[in-house]
Amino acid sequence: MSTGRNEPAPARRTRQRSAVKDGLDRCEGFVSAQELHDRLRRDGQSVGLTTVYRALQALGEGGEVDSLVTDDGETVYRRCSPEHHHHLVCRSCGRTIEIAGPAVETWAHAVASENGFTDISHTLELFGQCGSCTSA
Amino acid sequence: MSTGRNEPAPARRTRQRSAVKDGLDRCEGFVSAQELHDRLRRDGQSVGLTTVYRALQALGEGGEVDSLVTDDGETVYRRCSPEHHHHLVCRSCGRTIEIAGPAVETWAHAVASENGFTDISHTLELFGQCGSCTSA
DNA sequence: GGTGGTTTTGACAATCATTTTCAACAAGCC
DNA sequence: GGCTTGTTGAAAATGATTGTCAAAACCACC
Ligand SMILES: [Zn+2]
Ligand SMILES: [Zn+2]
Ligand SMILES: [Zn+2]
Ligand SMILES: [Zn+2]
Numbered sequence: 001m002s003t004g005r006n007e008p009a010p011a012r013r014t015r016q017r018s019a020v021k022d023g024l025d026r027c028e029g030f031v032s033a034q035e036l037h038d039r040l041r042r043d044g045q046s047v048g049l050t051t052v053y054r055a056l057q058a059l060g061e062g063g064e065v066d067s068l069v070t071d072d073g074e075t076v077y078r079r080c081s082p083e084h085h086h087h088l089v090c091r092s093c094g095r096t097i098e099i100a101g102p103a104v105e106t107w108a109h110a111v112a113s114e115n116g117f118t119d120i121s122h123t124l125e126l127f128g129q130c131g132s133c134t135s136a
Numbered sequence: 137m138s139t140g141r142n143e144p145a146p147a148r149r150t151r152q153r154s155a156v157k158d159g160l161d162r163c164e165g166f167v168s169a170q171e172l173h174d175r176l177r178r179d180g181q182s183v184g185l186t187t188v189y190r191a192l193q194a195l196g197e198g199g200e201v202d203s204l205v206t207d208d209g210e211t212v213y214r215r216c217s218p219e220h221h222h223h224l225v226c227r228s229c230g231r232t233i234e235i236a237g238p239a240v241e242t243w244a245h246a247v248a249s250e251n252g253f254t255d256i257s258h259t260l261e262l263f264g265q266c267g268s269c270t271s272a
Numbered sequence: 273g274g275t276g277g278t279t280t281t282g283a284c285a286a287t288c289a290t291t292t293t294c295a296a297c298a299a300g301c302c
Numbered sequence: 303g304g305c306t307t308g309t310t311g312a313a314a315a316t317g318a319t320t321g322t323c324a325a326a327a328c329c330a331c332c
Contacts, residue, residue, distance in 0.1 A: 012279060012328060034318075048282035053319065073209040073289080074318070088251055097251050104240055108262055115224055115233050116267035124260045126244055131252035148299055148308060170289075184311035189290065209318080210289070273332105280327070285320105292315065299308080 019045045020055040024065060029094035030076035068125060090130035099126070155181045156191040160201060165230035166212035166223075204261060226266035235262070 023040050024031070031039070037052045056077045059065040066080035068087070078087075078096060084105070088097040104124060112120040159176050160167070167175070173188045192213045195201040202216035204223070214223075214232060220241070224233040240260060248256040 014280065014327075016281070032318085050282055050284095050320085051280080054280085069205050069207065069209055071205065073205055073211070075209070088248060088253060090253065091255075099247055099251075101243065101247070103243060107237065107239060111235055111237070112224060112262055112264050115235075116270075117224060117226070117262075117264035118270055119227075120262060120264040122260065122262045124258070126248055126253075126256060126258045128248050128253035128256040134252075134254055146300085146308070150299075150309065152310070168289085186291085186311055187309080190309085275330105275332080277330100278328080281325085282323105285322075287318100287320070289318095290316080293313090294311100297308105297310070300306095302303100302305080 016047045016051050017055050017058075019047050020052055021059065021064075024056075024059075024077065024079050027078070029089065029096040030068070030078045032074050032076050036077070068123070086124045086126070088126040088128065090133055091127050092129055092133040095130050095132075152183045152187050153191050153194075155183050156188055157195065157200075160192075160195075160213065160215050163214070165225065165232040166204070166214045168210050168212050172213070204259070222260045222262070224262040224264065226269055227263050228265055228269040231266050231268075 019040055020036065023036055023043070023045070027036070027039070033053045033056050034049065036056070037047065037049045040047050040052070056065065056067070060067045060077065063082055064079070065077045066087075067075055067077045069075050081098060083100070085098045085100050086104075088099050090096070101124070108122050109120055112118075155176055156172065159172055159179070159181070163172070163175070169189045169192050170185065172192070173183065173185045176183050176188070192201065192203070196203045196213065199218055200215070201213045202223070203211055203213045205211050217234060219236070221234045221236050222240075224235050226232070237260070244258050245256055248254075
C-alpha cells in the first residue's frame with residue numbers, strides 16, 4: 001500500500017505462464033486445461049493443474065486465447081488472432097479453422113435491434129467433418 | 137425378448153414426465169434442470185431431480201425442447217418450435233426470442249464446404265439487453 | 273547479492289452440475 | 303388380478319473447475 005491508488009495489477013513473467021502459452025501454441029486445435037496439463041507433464045515441463053487453469057483463464061480474459069464450452073460442458077482453449085472471429089471445428093480430429101463472417105455480424109446486430117435489444121454479443125461455432133477425416 | 141427384432145423402446149406416459157413438460161411450458165425463458173425442479177417442488181408437484189434431468193434430456197433428444205450450454209457450463213432448456221432456429225436472450229431477465237436466420241444457414245454451409253468440411257452443424261446464440269431491462 | 277513486500281504456485285480440499293446405481297414402483301398388457 | 307419391463311428417486315459417484323493457504327519465486331530497491 002505505497003500509493004493511494006488502486007493499481008491494476010503488475011502481471012509477472014514466470015516459467016509456468018510461458019510454458020502454458022508455448023504449450024498452447026504447439027497445439028493444433030482446441031485443448032482443455034487438463035489436456036494441456038498432461039501434455040506439459042509429458043514434455044517434462046512441470047506445471048500444476050491449478051496454475052494451468054489460472055493461466056488459461058487469464059489469457060482468455062486478456063484476449064490472447066479464445067475459449068469455448070463444448071456440448072459436454074468442458075471449456076477448451078486455443079491460441080487465436082485478436083480480431084473477432086469464429087471457428088470451424090472438426091468433430092473427429094479437432095482441427096480448427098478460423099473464419100470471419102462480416103455478414104453474420106451485421107445480421108446479428110440488425111436482428112437484435114429490430115427486437116429492441118442492445119449491447120449485443122453472440123456465440124457462433126461451426127462443427128463438421130474435415131476433408132482428411134472424411135477420406136480416412 | 138419375445139421377438140427377434142430390436143424394438144426401439146416403448147416410452148411410457150407418467151405423471152413425472154408430464155409435470156416436467158408442463159412445467160417447462162409455464163417458463164418464460166430458458167431454465168436449468170435444477171431451477172425447474174425447484175419450481176415443480178414449490179408448485180406441490182413432487183418429481184425427483186434425477187427424473188427432471190432424464191426427462192429434459194429425453195425431450196431434448198426428441199427435438200421437443202431446445203437446450204444450450206451457458207458460459208458457466210450449465211445446460212438450460214426451453215420449449216421450442218420444432219423447426220431449426222436460434223435465440224436472442226436477455227442477459228438480465230432471461231427473456232428469449234426465437235429467431236430464424238436463413239442467410240446464416242446458407243452462409244454456414246458455404247463457408248464449411250469451401251474448407252472441405254461436410255456434415256455441418258452449428259451453434260448460434262445472440263445475447264443482449266432487452267428493451268424493458270434497458271429502460272428499467 | 274542481500275532484503276522485504278508481493279505475487280504466484282501447487283497439493284489438497286471443496287463445489288457443484290450431472291450421472292450412475294439399484295431397489296422399490298407403476299404402466300401397459302394378459 | 304398378476305407379469306413384464308420401463309421408470310423413479312435417494313443416495314453415492316463422477317469429474318471439471320475453483321478455493322485455500324503455506325511455501326516458493328519475483329522484483330525493485332538498497
Ligand atoms: Zn478432422
Ligand atoms: Zn461474430
Ligand atoms: Zn430483459
Ligand atoms: Zn442455424
